[in-house]
Amino acid sequence: MSFSAGPARPADITVPGDGWYPDFNATAMRDALRLTTMVTPERLLGAVQGGMLSVEGELAEWRGECEAEGAASLADVKPERMVAGEHRLTLLYTRAVRMYAAAELAETHRDLTATQDGQARADTEATTAQEYLRMATHAIRDILGTPRTAVELI
Numbered sequence: 001m002s003f004s005a006g007p008a009r010p011a012d013i014t015v016p017g018d019g020w021y022p023d024f025n026a027t028a029m030r031d032a033l034r035l036t037t038m039v040t041p042e043r044l045l046g047a048v049q050g051g052m053l054s055v056e057g058e059l060a061e062w063r064g065e066c067e068a069e070g071a072a073s074l075a076d077v078k079p080e081r082m083v084a085g086e087h088r089l090t091l092l093y094t095r096a097v098r099m100y101a102a103a104e105l106a107e108t109h110r111d112l113t114a115t116q117d118g119q120a121r122a123d124t125e126a127t128t129a130q131e132y133l134r135m136a137t138h139a140i141r142d143i144l145g146t147p148r149t150a151v152e153l154i
Contacts, residue, residue, distance in 0.1 A: 051100035099136035
């Protein structure tokens with residue numbers, strides 16, 4: 001009788017930052033969100049790259065202001081508040097990228113079967129994607145120091 005250990009753990013994937021933003025550990029994202037091996041390394045990499053582009057695009061003006069004040073990297077932005085030994089803004093950046101990437105994976109990984117069970121799973125994934133996008137928005141607003149809620153008078 002032989003036992004298999006299950007699928008091999010995918011290789012570590014680290015997506016390099018641009019020098020101002022930190023590198024992103026996609027393997028830590030896989031572990032944190034309990035992504036199965038159904039999410040291939042290529043899909044994970046693409047989603048992370050998309051998440052980085054989204055977050056960095058939303059923070060472009062803010063980054064310019066930080067650089068003008070002398071910050072050579074995200075970790076140099078003052079005040080240097082730490083959470084569990086890590087710079088608070090680095091944690092928020094990582095969270096925002098992770099949530100955008102997770103939303104992309106949830107939106108694009110639909111069960112294409114026509115059964116009611118498959119449709120129910122697709123509906124659940126859509127809700128999950130919306131929740132990931134909400135969490136990404138919260139992280140970005142926390143970085144910018146803006147309220148999480150937008151209210152307009154009609």
